[in-house]
Amino acid sequence: MTFRKQWPKQIGRMRSFTLLRWAAVIIIAVLFAFPLYLVVVTAFQSHGGVFSIPPDFAPAFHADAFMFVLEHTNWARFMANTVFVSGTTVVLVLATSALAGYALAELSFRGRGAFFFLVLAVIMLPAQALLIPQYAIALHLRLLNTYAIQIIPFAASTFGIILFRQFFKGLPRAYWEAARLEGVGHLRYIWRVALPLARPAVVTVALLTFISAWNQFQWPLIMTSSTSIQPIEVALSHYMQTFEANWRKLASAVLLALTPVVILFLLLQRHIVAGVAGRDSGVNA
């Protein structure tokens, strides 16, 4: 009897609970997405609309500020610089990580433990503290203000090496033995067998490297001075001065810098998230 009476009430309570939960989920998502929405709205706001009180968050489409930025800034150059630096970094990181990861996973040689420690200990060095000596070394190597200094220091990644090592360790030993019996060398084996089979690792390392390369700011700020080779992030920081309080133009420039990363992320978010989550378990293991 009492049981029957309670039944609908309980359902009601359950429903209100999940409703509350979904409300929280949506609020959180909106909070995180809204600033990005604001970029778009501000970039395409009408001239006076930006400075209205109270602020106007409704979407509008006045492309004049955006067109101005497109036409009057060298954004294509900065973008090309960023793409070139990020792309090259990704390719190099993949190469160095796969090779080193393979050596640490599959080969036995004297000093393997020590080498592995050298690879791991790099993440203990605080990046901020090393900037000054890194600058001095770049100076001595005559690498200041070059593409090379934006790429080479990031061409090796502890995370990449560890991930590849883990993946290669998971491959059956007989894969290599079968290749070896047939006279296949290490490099050909890596290229034709190990790397294709480690595709998830390749994707994860490539994406995370690309994102962090795309987002570099302090490093190129210090190491480069000529605008012809600087990336978009440094250029944005210049624009902040150039456009002062012209928020529509600033937002337009920001929009230009954001769009490629956001598109890439939306296309590949599953892989990226899996890569980050995997990094966590990798460290704990």
Next chain:
Amino acid sequence: MSLLQERAELAGSARQRRERPTMTRSAQARRARRIRHLKDHLVAYGLLSPALAVFVVFFYVPAAYLVYISFFHWGVLSSSTSFVGLENFRRLFAQPLFWHALATSGYYTLVMIPATTLLALGISLVLKEAVTARRGGVWRAAVFLPHVTPVVATSIIWVWIFNPQFGLANFVLEKLHLPALGWLDTTQWALPAVMIDSLWHSLGLYVIIFLAGLANVPRELVEVARLDGARRSRIFRRVILPLLSPTTFFVVILATVNSWQAFSQIYTMTGGPHGGAGGPAFSTTTDALLVYQTAFSFDHFSLAAAMALVLFVIILLLTVIQKWISNKVVFYR
């Protein structure tokens, strides 16, 4: 001939035959083996060398160099380098701004660690159910998206949000019937504004890490507790939280190191239209920022190097202390 004798003889002659050729070719064999051994090592070192070269040239050598510079009077371009012992450190410690920057960094980090950890944990708990739902990845992606955006680009938007007159922040405060704030123009609220930007930008990463940790909590343990009649809050405290402690520890370490080294968002939000970064009135000048400015704005490399070394030691100490604490608190399965 008895069987045993026959066997022994056969074995003996076999041994003799074995030994004879071994003697004559042992040197040659040893050489072949050594060459093969060497070749294997060359392959291994060859495969490792590109990565190691980068690490050594751009990380290990600089780390050693940093220590060297900080004990010398040294300029990037000046040829006169002289050993000054602890002089750089003495001058550094005599500077009130250094202590101020240290305090600012400490303040920033001390707020960011609990804020990051608690918010990330809370959000991941809220998202957990939504993520397992069909197409739940959308919510996770929305939270993670800010983390992949370039810091400078999005910090510019946060400057706009914190605009005292036309910004979103004060608009919201007004709707909540709270007094409007000067945000980046005031010494009191500039750093909190930076913190909000940083939280927005970084929380996604920590949420994903927590979600991965939560996914690893065995369902059975939670269900057993539920069958035992434990309340939700009790299950969370007694079952989920202990199992999540390695993840939490990882998040705390990561948040500490990232907070203490925060640069781009501070530089962007407090520089630009507001003049030299770190303002107003040095209220946002953290250690990391001061090192940068001392070296690259004021060309005082030795002093900056000494400062960087202090930064280095602090980060190392923090990590060690946290590791020590974790050994008592963290429960590893």
Next chain:
Amino acid sequence: MARIELRGLTKQFGESRVVDEIDLMIDDGEFVVLLGPSGCGKTTTLRMIAGLEPISSGELVFDDKIMNDEPAERRGVGMVFQNYALYPHMTVAANLSFGLASRRGRGSRRVARQKERARVQEIARLLEIEHVLDRRPKELSGGQRQRVALGRALARDPDVFLLDEPLSNLDASLRDKMRMELARLHAELPITTLYVTHDQGEALTLADQLVVMNGGKIAQAGSPREIYARPADSFVAAFLGSPGMNLWPLGAGDNATHQEGLRLPDKIASLSARAGRLGATVGIRPEHLHIAGTRSDLVAHFTCRVQVVENLGSHLLLHGAMIDQARADVVAKLEPQFDVGRGDTISFGARAEHVHVFDAESGARIDDAIHRGGTPLHSHYRRQREAVIG
């Protein structure tokens, strides 16, 4: 083509000898099966021959060349791995030609490619996998995967063909079929073959020379028929045959474990005098036990009580215990029409030549065959080697 010789081949991991001074002669084109329980060192032996495992001591000789320090790829061996180790991301054709391409010498690339393709076709035809060349391993049946693995090992035309438990991943009916395939393949391509297995059915059907290993040593080597008929020791006797040989202690006089229920002719019983301090062991295979009185030449009589009868269709498998104080287990194979049930008492006998006697301590055979000067089988192979080496 190659003749293989192992001279005191040894593999040592720290203190333990996984393979302990193995001597073996393998003739050109011979099909040799290494049989033994897991951990007996058979796979390690195979891997040492392949060059995948360094040799601790002893010599490995192909024809007249010592191969100890020759790298694996220059030994001319083809190997089939237990799990096949087919590359999952490559098509069957690519799997087959992967090793071929590494041999490309100087000269026209196009010609080399054509040669590779022709070789892949040839191998595919031989193994009847032409229709699956464009598929990936995942899309193949177990038997097809097995064929591809064979094909890959054969593609480079090896002098020595090594197989490591190649059929253990297949289900029973497929295993029988592939076993026949392997026999056919060896008949067509008489490459010197070493085959590792723990399945005695495969071993007995496939082997020209069967090598039974135990604890890192060769327990016995010889033709399957010889080994089955005259196991060199009690381990081989019990290991080979299904079920294995019945083994009963034959104590010296007042030994407590002495099978008093077993009546042996004096000629056999007297052999126990030659045994060591633990006495002797008597062995009779289950299929050599006959119901007493059905033949006139039966000796070695005993009576047992039936505990379980298994009907296996072609025969009955009877499990019982001897009626004496020690109640030793008895297993016997009987005609399927024989009517017997639990609790029945049956008297058995066996012919004299089917009664084996071993030393209880060392396990070595001490019956009349050796006494008469018959050649123990591995010494036969030693002689053969002696003749070759001089």
